[in-house]
Amino acid sequence: MSTDPSSVDVPTEAVVLVSSPDRPGIVARLTATLDEVGGNILEASQYTDIKGRTFLQRVHVSWPSLNPEPEEVHDALQELADQFQMDWRIHWGHARRKVAVFVSREDHCLHDLLLLQRDGSLQCQISLIISNHPDLEQVAERFDVPFHHVEVDESGDSKSESRQLSLLEANDIDLVVLAKYMRVLSPVFVERYPGRIINIHHSFLPAFAGGRPYHQAHEKGVKLIGATAHYATAELDAGPIIEQGVIRVTHKDSVADMVRKGRDIERTVLARAVRWHLEDRVVIHAGRAVVFA
Amino acid sequence: MSTDPSSVDVPTEAVVLVSSPDRPGIVARLTATLDEVGGNILEASQYTDIKGRTFLQRVHVSWPSLNPEPEEVHDALQELADQFQMDWRIHWGHARRKVAVFVSREDHCLHDLLLLQRDGSLQCQISLIISNHPDLEQVAERFDVPFHHVEVDESGDSKSESRQLSLLEANDIDLVVLAKYMRVLSPVFVERYPGRIINIHHSFLPAFAGGRPYHQAHEKGVKLIGATAHYATAELDAGPIIEQGVIRVTHKDSVADMVRKGRDIERTVLARAVRWHLEDRVVIHAGRAVVFA
């Protein structure tokens, strides 16, 4: 599951993500292998799911003396993989992922992603913005990002999704960010980008899944409201949770106040989740997101 | 709904809680009334439920020059109440409420309540501890609080509840605190103490209502776990929320780790809710707890 190493030019850093059945010696063998191909380990994080007997590791490697031969690295890792039934992928540091942002009318999350990308905090290229409303075209223009208005019926709409999918493919999109996109994507769509669609839900999931979470929260009289960034899966609002945050509310806060307060949490939680994804810090395992933050 | 003023000896402070249909002038009239009976307002908080057209107020009054005549205060407030369809109650500062704490086996919440009461942070008298297990008798003894072991069937058990209710009545209990009491009280029991039973639920309600919330949270892979202090109502885990708190967890945390981390949140959230209740800062309105914190 590696990205094609042949296209690599001057790599000096890479992140290797590995999962395998937990067997003694695996850490030692993996680090030895990376050492043999000239890599120096900058940071390594492990997680062993004892019940699931699975071993997960993220290794951040650099090649301090001379450039790596991507093919050699690839072969060495594959050899280890065959031996340990290891699943692995490598992401070379210079390869910027292409990101599409889906929005509706609210722009606080979009603005944050654009500003963070511009100042270098998000290592990616925001290649296009897709919206079911024309409202945010101006924002896209200011940041010189192509904007596509694709109308979508409430009832779900395979024609719109076809149009969206064509745009994603034509632009070689690697990650889709649903930044307050108020339409539901079909299971078919979602399964085309498994583990590569990040959604921000404006509640502390699993509380208040579904529509109008701030209305539900107000009705219920909760004292904290939250936001949840998660991978989209076929089941609505139930995918692996990457990050969550909360903010305090009181009986004085109307639904409108909660919406306003919620915005700060939504955008920071989403931005953090996107950054971790782009830095290959998130691994989905047994339906949960393991975050090597 | 006032406490009997005739038993009052040397009162110098009181809290008045008022709710009424929202009508212009009510604040002015209430403050004027308290002024006329010699009271000086130390702190006043209002909340107007605009949709429900209801006005709620908490007034903390002192009698700086001479002692109030409780009967006169009572009559003045009742006169106003008749005029404004106002619901009211007064709690004189010197009257300590009697509290019963229900526990099972875990003692972190119980310990906190006992320590806080002893150092003066909780203005009450903890009159008895009731448990379905004998384990915590020693803790009760150390703090010289009577301990009653009342066995309770899993299936619910009206005989045990009768026994518990007798104990509450015999001790003139004003507030029941369920401090990690792992049995469900029947609707009949709960309705005997409306707005006077505070429960700590070890999750961020409404997420993970019901049993084994940390197991549910772990299964779901959430990134924050929480605790909720709420008034018990006939519907399980659905009563008005007084206070909530959260703490960060990661994929590394086992269920046991979550239980441990959760304890700190449970006890602080419960202690805060109990203190606010004892200071008459909580009013239940339209199924929600308004907290004048």
Next chain:
Amino acid sequence: MSTDPSSVDVPTEAVVLVSSPDRPGIVARLTATLDEVGGNILEASQYTDIKGRTFLQRVHVSWPSLNPEPEEVHDALQELADQFQMDWRIHWGHARRKVAVFVSREDHCLHDLLLLQRDGSLQCQISLIISNHPDLEQVAERFDVPFHHVEVDESGDSKSESRQLSLLEANDIDLVVLAKYMRVLSPVFVERYPGRIINIHHSFLPAFAGGRPYHQAHEKGVKLIGATAHYATAELDAGPIIEQGVIRVTHKDSVADMVRKGRDIERTVLARAVRWHLEDRVVIHAGRAVVFA
């Protein structure tokens, strides 16, 4: 200290802020006075500084039946003021304050203020942006706000300040927000706008006052970094604190990481402080900011 009521057109709401020596009966008299001039109290908050024997109150009033006569309101409050040695001011709801934002090169706080003002979360008019660098002119243009580049020497520079002050006066500026403005204003400048200059300091004051707070924090190995919004006073970084926030850091965070993490706190803390100021929720008393949030 009221704003001129004669210019008021169709006022229906106002906020009255009052401070006076604490005397029994003051709450009752103030609410009675507002009642007499037709006002209905929507929200009232008090604070009594017992040591300083001072009483502070914020009252949010509406005129539900007929429009108030501002002059009548003014006279009634002044009469009370004479009697109780009361200091007071009123701010009519329709009167939007004019705000100048000072920036240098970083735009995260500026962006937030502009977005919040545009979506109605900040009740004000951002009339101009002043910077010691030309970099953010484009941002100003996008939001149609006049931008003024005023160069400033490191050494302090009375000519630049004269130019800035002229701009503020010409635009009838009511509030100055220092949104990551990296120059120090002279005491003379600051004293021209007492209690009307809000600064965001990128540390948890009083820790790390002065320059390069993130470097200091990193050096010290703190586990939380913060931001502080405060009124500017002649003494650098020592004015009344309006709001503070923190975020967790670890040994892994470089100074650059702290700068990035700090941005989220800086902008939310500053935005909250500005909003509270614009809603007349902040009163400076005995060198501290009392916030009726």
Next chain:
Amino acid sequence: MSTDPSSVDVPTEAVVLVSSPDRPGIVARLTATLDEVGGNILEASQYTDIKGRTFLQRVHVSWPSLNPEPEEVHDALQELADQFQMDWRIHWGHARRKVAVFVSREDHCLHDLLLLQRDGSLQCQISLIISNHPDLEQVAERFDVPFHHVEVDESGDSKSESRQLSLLEANDIDLVVLAKYMRVLSPVFVERYPGRIINIHHSFLPAFAGGRPYHQAHEKGVKLIGATAHYATAELDAGPIIEQGVIRVTHKDSVADMVRKGRDIERTVLARAVRWHLEDRVVIHAGRAVVFA
């Protein structure tokens, strides 16, 4: 700097802490070495101080198949240490550290430590409690921990310190926890237990170092108060910070309220720091505490 392996009986787990000049290949070599002596790596954390060119690692190892030969492990690590100029220590899982708790009059931190140790959350033995007041003797008795009242002059007092040091030595104490001990220890005392005295300071250091921090915080009008757990060093309140926490306060909070609110933060922050120390998660490096949490 290992603990004596000869005393080890049935070890199955250990934590190895390593620091060395950063050299490529060190991770690979360390993991290979542990593999060779039969160890399986459960968790490994690295930190590379790039400016200081230092590499730090914590490895949690188990011996799943057969018991390790401590001497063999020791020798293997020492051989590596000689080669890489590596500083190292190992702590075998079964070896409980002996802890002395110093207190004065407040018992909230002490209670927490005792309760956590009793329920297994703190892997240690609390061997003795030393106080400059007799007040908490009863608490010690309840938990069957020897209590020593050692009077201490305000002016510092070498005779008292001699007495305290004798007690520590006689009880083979490994870690000293200052759990609201309101006396200053001399540099001589502190240097006898370098990196082995943990203090809780009731403020968000470096703000409000020194005495009466809540008074300082109140005076200053801060909106958050905090607590800091740090290693004691010869310089007062300036040692490496292990953990910090904050809680929100308002203008309504008196110094007494801050003291009360601060207690919850003090005890949780201290308990967390002590737990991390006991799990060998803290390494002091360049004056800062690196926490592998």
